[in-house]
Amino acid sequence: MASSTPRKSPQKQKRETLYFAYGSNLSFEQMARRCPQSRFVGRARLHGYQFQINERGYANVVKVKDHRPESFVEGLCYRLHPEDEDRLDRAEGVPTAYIKKEKSVEFFPAEAALLGRTVADLVQFPPSDGPSRQHNQHENGETTFAMVYLSTIHVTPDNPWDEYIVRMEQGVQQALRLGVSSAYLESEVRPWLKTGKGDRKRN
Secondary structure: OOOOOOOOOOOOOOOOEEEEEOOHHHOHHHHHHHOOOOEEEEEEEEEOEEEEEEOOOOEEEEEOOOOOOOOEEEEEEEEEOHHHHHHHHHHHOOOOOOEEEEEEEEEEEOOOOOOOOEHHHHHHOOOOOOOOOOOOOOOOOEEEEEEEEEOOOOOOEOOOOHHHHHHHHHHHHHHHHOOOOHHHHHHHHHHHHOOOOOOOOOO
């Protein structure tokens, strides 16, 4: 006699998300703590946006008003495991501090030796010291979509918290070793890290 127990329909598995990191998540160590199952896949440019530190004391990206074609934010791309994405949402304070948006980016795959390595691997076996091969600023990548954390509410420029400067400097050094251009980091990111606004007050 056939069982009358109804079969459970298979649960639809969430897919990995391509994530574009531009702030302190450039740091391997921070990403390994927050997203240990996620994988490094390359770097990308988010065109039509610029990097800022907002009034909360943290990184943000804001639209460039005059739509200058040369304006972009450069960062690293990771494939986020669904569990890691949930953890990262909590760490980033979604939806209060940031919201999530899918944005078109110009993507450049990682070198074969690093492509698909977990962020935990990058901490244990980091790329060799010194900057990676610097890429031609005029080279063309492939257009794809990536998830970006950003704020459309907290957009007033301000200084970062002192502890955030430490995390950002670590991320900048490691992004440089993964091919993010030194010209971009020196002109668009490092000027924001020169002056802190003290220790972050905790409730």
